[in-house]
Amino acid sequence: MTTTVVAPVAPAETVRGAEVTTPRRRVAAWLGLIPFGAYVVLFLGVPAVLAVASGFFDGSGAFTFANFxxxxxxxxxxxxxxxLWISALTAVLGAxxxxxICFALLGTRPERMLRSTVDSASSVLAQFGGVMLAxxxxxxxxVQGVLTKWLVSIGITPNIFTNFGxxxxxxxxxxxxxxxxxxFQIPLxxxxxxxxxxxxxxxxxxxNATLGGTRLTYWCRIGMxxxxxxxxGSLILLFANAFSSYATAAALISQGGIIPLAIRQQLTSETIVGVSNVAGVLALGMVVVMIILMTAYSALQRRASRWRR
Structure with a gap:
């Protein structure tokens, strides 16, 4: 005698309800992004578009390519x-x-005090910049700094701090x-x-050890x-971070020298009148560089996420 077991079938309304619930959840998720999206558009997107677009107009508001x-x-x-060279140098050294430091931290446990301290300090120092850092x-x-004055008091003349070159x-x-x-590059x-x-x-x-490999073999063929x-990817992120930094350099250097300071000089120049729209062209150049960097960063992050999964 054969017994047939029939699996219970969910009511049609339950299935239909599940089908309706998924789109509702998706709509709710998108609605939750509205405040963040509005913030990005109003405080990042619109100012960026206006700044870049100003480079295509002259002082009278007429469209022109002369600013290029x-x-x-x-x-x-x-x-x-x-x-470019400041960003590249600080990115390579910071990376x-x-x-x-990351390699040294591998030997510590995440829940221990040392790892927690380093993580907390990195989170704070990576965001520490501007006038405070300067x-x-x-x-x-x-010139009148604590370390400089102390070196002078013990008979050491730090030319690097007082008169470099x-x-x-x-x-x-x-x-x-x-x-x-x-x-801030190293903590980042x-x-x-x-x-x-x-x-x-x-x-x-x-x-690797079971197959007779050494630590050098492991790092050269597996780890690296x-x-x-x-x-x-982190190197590119550090480069972009330094390339777009402004406040720290502005607090230390009064004139131009890097592109963010050159943009400020074009906007606030009192000796050359009618060049404020040139700042938009310079901003466009920075945006192009940042787009290239972020595209490469996204590609590397996708590749890195494959083996993490």
Whole structure:
């Protein structure tokens, strides 16, 4: 005798209700994004569009491409070059030093005090910038800074802090921006790269050891190839962070020298009248660079997320 078991069938209205619930949840999720979307549009999108669009008009409001002649100005090109090399240098140094810190933290437990302290400090220092950061370095290594005065008191003349290259203190020159920029670049690298380091599984190292591999073999053939997309993605993020920084440089350097300061100079110049719209052209150049960087960053992040899953 054969017994047939029939699975219960859910009522039609229940199935229909489930089908209706999913779209409702999706609508609710999109409605929840409305406040954030409105914030992005009003405070980021609209100002960016207006700033860039101003570069296509002259002082009288007529459409023109004449403002793009600014890119033939050697001073503007020098500002772009300075922004690029400052951003590249601080990104590379910040990425290397931050990766070393992340590697050192791998030997600690996430719940322990050391890891919590480093994570908390990185979160705070990565956002510490602007006038406050500039004042902190002026008070420390400025001409009358605490460290500078102490070195002088013990018989050491720190030319790097008082008269670097015959052009005054290093802190108030374009190369001196490397020092305060690293202050927030390194913590940012720790925040962005540490999750990738934590994603390395101990079983991979055990399998490497079982097959006769050394630690060098593990890092060259397993660790580094897996971490490369995350590392270069973080490197691009650090470059973009330095390239768009303005407040710290503005508090330390009175004249132009990098593109954000050149834009300020075009907007507030009292000696050259009618060049405010050139700032829009310079802003457009920065936007193009940032779009390229963010596109590359997104591609690397997608590649890095594959092995994390």
């Amino acid at each position: 002649a600014a890119y033939a100005n050697p001073a503007i090109l020098q500002n772009f070059f300075a922004s 290397i030093l931050g990766a070393v 004042f902190a370095f002026i008070a420390t290594i400025g 015959g052009n005054g203190p290093l802190l108030y020159q374009i190369p001196g921006l490397v020092i305060p920029y690293l202050y 690298m720790v925040l962005t790269f540490m999750p990738a380091m934590e994603g390395l599984k101990s079983t991979w190292a055990e399998a 190839p897996l971490l490369a997309p995350a590392f270069f």
